[in-house]
Amino acid sequence: DCEIKEEGTKHILILYNVPLGQAGQVDFQAANAKSNAHLRVKARVIGLLRPLKDVTVVAGHSATFECELSYEGIPVEWFLKDTKLEASDRVSPYHFISARVCVCM
Numbered sequence: 001d002c003e004i005k006e007e008g009t010k011h012i013l014i015l016y017n018v019p020l021g022q023a024g025q026v027d028f029q030a031a032n033a034k035s036n037a038h039l040r041v042k043a044r045v046i047g048l049l050r051p052l053k054d055v056t057v058v059a060g061h062s063a064t065f066e067c068e069l070s071y072e073g074i075p076v077e078w079f080l081k082d083t084k085l086e087a088s089d090r091v092s093p094y095h096f097i098s099a100r101v102c103v104c105m
Helices: none
Strands: 002-007 010-015 024-030 033-039 048-050 062-066 078-080 083-085 096-100
Touching (some): 010 024
Antiparallel strands (some): 002 010, 078 083
16 A cells, blocks of 8 residues: 655655555656665554463452553464464453463362
8 A cells, every 4th residue: 555645846745555566676766866765664563561460269260361562453362371362252362361260179
């Protein structure tokens, strides 16, 4: 996706949602005037704005774990004792988890 604009003598190219693979040379030509530049695309670093915190609950009650990422819409995975949790009414695949804690005897 791109937009090409002209504002008087100024010519503008806007590239939207630039993927990593789009890095390369950008060329401009108007009559005998030419110019070029290099587009570099860095991978975005996804960080934790708010990490998980330990939770203690009474057996049979709910435990809620939250963390906040630096970007929205990042697919995430949740694990409990090395077992991947699948999305359900109690597990949201993007931001939050609410899991029931059971003690089996």
